[in-house]
Amino acid sequence: QPVVTQEPSLTVSPGGTVTLTCGSSTGAVTDGHYPYWFQQKPGQAPRTLIYDTRNKFSWTPARFSGSLLGGKAALTLSGAQPEDEGDYYCSFAFNGIGVFGGGTKLTVL
Amino acid sequence: DVRLVESGGGLVQPGGSLRLSCVASGFPFNNYWMQWVRQAPGKGPEWVATANPDGSEKYYLDSVKGRFTLSRDNGERSLNLQMRSLRVEDTAVYYCVGTGRYASWGQGRPVTVSS
Numbered sequence: 001q002p003v004v005t006q007e008p009s010l011t012v013s014p015g016g017t018v019t020l021t022c023g024s025s026t027g028a029v030t031d032g033h034y035p036y037w038f039q040q041k042p043g044q045a046p047r048t049l050i051y052d053t054r055n056k057f058s059w060t061p062a063r064f065s066g067s068l069l070g071g072k073a074a075l076t077l078s079g080a081q082p083e084d085e086g087d088y089y090c091s092f093a094f095n096g097i098g099v100f101g102g103g104t105k106l107t108v109l
Numbered sequence: 110d111v112r113l114v115e116s117g118g119g120l121v122q123p124g125g126s127l128r129l130s131c132v133a134s135g136f137p138f139n140n141y142w143m144q145w146v147r148q149a150p151g152k153g154p155e156w157v158a159t160a161n162p163d164g165s166e167k168y169y170l171d172s173v174k175g176r177f178t179l180s181r182d183n184g185e186r187s188l189n190l191q192m193r194s195l196r197v198e199d200t201a202v203y204y205c206v207g208t209g210r211y212a213s214w215g216q217g218r219p220v221t222v223s224s
Contacts, residue, residue, distance in 0.1 A: 001171060045204060046154055048212040089153055096168035098144060098156030
């Protein structure tokens with residue numbers, strides 16, 4: 001089973017920019033891994049922010065963007081807000097098999 | 110709006126069985142892969158199983174293979190997970206999750222395996 005790796009924790013200042021990354025033990029991440037990004041706040045179900053690397057939902061704030069960066073999937077938050085604090089998870093598909101990363105705890109401070 | 114409503118789950122002893130169901134609305138269910146994802150207390154999400162649009166392809170987490178069976182009924186717009194030989198480590202909230210532009214999450218159903 002592939003392993004998906006995320007930064008355990010990151011801190012960003014209000015109004016600042018931060019990039020979360022998601023790597024794969026199998027090598028470079030591509031669009032063919034269908035990267036997803038999820039946000040989870042305490043006591044709530046996860047919510048999908050990004051699908052297929054860079055596509056947003058109607059509820060995804062414009063300050064979030066997805067990309068591929070240096071062989072990894074990346075989620076960039078530009079202009080962090082206090083409400084962006086929470087846990088962020090990525091996932092990939094490996095020929096039908098889904099794998100989640102361990103999550104990044106994002107603090108806005 | 111996309112809506113995924115799960116039912117089933119509950120408390121069961123180790124070795125027991127449970128069934129989870131998910132009824133979808135608000136999107137072309139027949140055309141999309143669907144999946145179950147679980148989250149154990151204090152842990153991150155863990156993918157469990159996925160079915161392709163017509164149900165002819167199914168994929169499972171290694172630890173549930175042979176114990177869990179995924180099925181879908183496109184006429185009923187439902188995705189079901191039959192869970193057998195349940196183990197303590199299967200304890201989690203189980204979510205029905207869409208894919209692609211319809212990757213919404215259901216509200217989740219708790220499954221507790223305990224003696």
